[in-house]
Amino acid sequence: MDLIKAEDISYSFKEYDEEGNVTGARTAVDHLSITVPAGTFLAVLGRNGSGKSTFAKHLNALLIPQEGTVYVDGIDTSKAKDMLLIRRNVGMVFQNPDNQIVSTVIEEDVAFGPENLGVPHGELEDRVYSSLEKVGMSEYASNSPTKLSGGQKQRIAIAGVLAMKPKAVVFDEATAMLDPKGRREVMAALKKLHEEGITIIHITHHMEEASEAERVIIINDGKVVMDGTPQEVFGNHAEAEKYGLRAPNAVLLRDMLKDGGMRLGEHIALDEKELAMQIASHLRGGEDD
Ligand SMILES: Nc1ncnc2c1ncn2[C@@H]1O[C@H](COP(=O)(O)OP(=O)(O)O)[C@@H](O)[C@H]1O
Ligand SMILES: [Mg+2]
Known part of the structure; x- marks a missing residue:
């Protein structure tokens, strides 16, 4: 059951000049859809x-969305x-x-x-x-x-x-x-x-x-x-960086180690501790993950 469902929702704030006249609109949410x-x-x-x-x-x-619909537990918020x-x-x-x-x-x-x-x-x-x-x-x-x-x-x-x-x-x-x-x-x-x-x-x-x-x-x-x-999003940190984000240090370090020739397997460690275990296992000559 989707608790939250946003269907193609948009919301813009009006922009005003010093006299209070509307000069334009700033789109804050732009045809966003998601189900949770x-x-x-x-x-x-x-x-x-x-x-x-x-x-x-x-x-x-x-x-309330100006376009589209938000449902919470099946109820339209409008x-x-x-x-x-x-x-x-x-x-x-x-x-x-x-x-x-x-x-x-x-x-x-x-x-x-x-x-x-x-x-x-x-x-x-x-x-x-x-x-x-x-x-x-x-x-x-x-x-x-x-x-x-x-x-x-x-x-x-x-x-x-x-x-x-x-x-x-x-x-x-x-x-x-x-x-x-x-x-x-x-x-x-x-x-x-x-x-x-x-x-x-x-x-x-x-x-x-x-x-x-x-x-x-x-x-x-x-x-x-x-x-x-988190593994999918941070693992693709080149893309995430386009949106102003920096991947966790462990993800960046993993890439440096791979670039340096270390074979670390596919699993993406999200924190230092997990990465350290992965490296330790690699150094022991065991399995890559
Ligand atoms: N009350 C408001 N009046 C006018 N513009 C607003 C208002 N709240 C947010 N905005 C504008 O909407 C955009 C999105 O803002 P917001 O949702 O607060 O972003 P975030 O939470 O990601 O920082 C921004 O350009 C912001 O300036
Ligand atoms: Mg905010």
């Missing part, structure tokens, strides 16, 4: 301004009466941890979304605590969010989304403002959601994060220009 089966962990890459956030906002009806259902099914976590917290107590913050959906009180409490537990933040439930690290704030934002019981969560550069520790914490939470069957759409600039996805797409000028497993 339920349960997929999809990474979305592409240079700044390529249309990733505009595409992402179509997945929970923050934007049908206004189903907007709440779509918003509940697809949660969003954004870049800035400080812009997503609305309450002065963490548990109230996590309760905010489901409370607005009218979830009854007893169930609300269960949802809040199980969501906090999933992101490893239970012990902070009654604290104020002000003293939290960026990674902890993002985990609170994720708990708030989880409390809505979503089918998919879109992370729009949710790790971009975090230090390495915060990024690891958020990636751990994200992977846990994926293991529970939630569809993950992770927009990121970090290749090592994208390497952990099942499927990677590259968006360029509002279109999907590459689509495959």
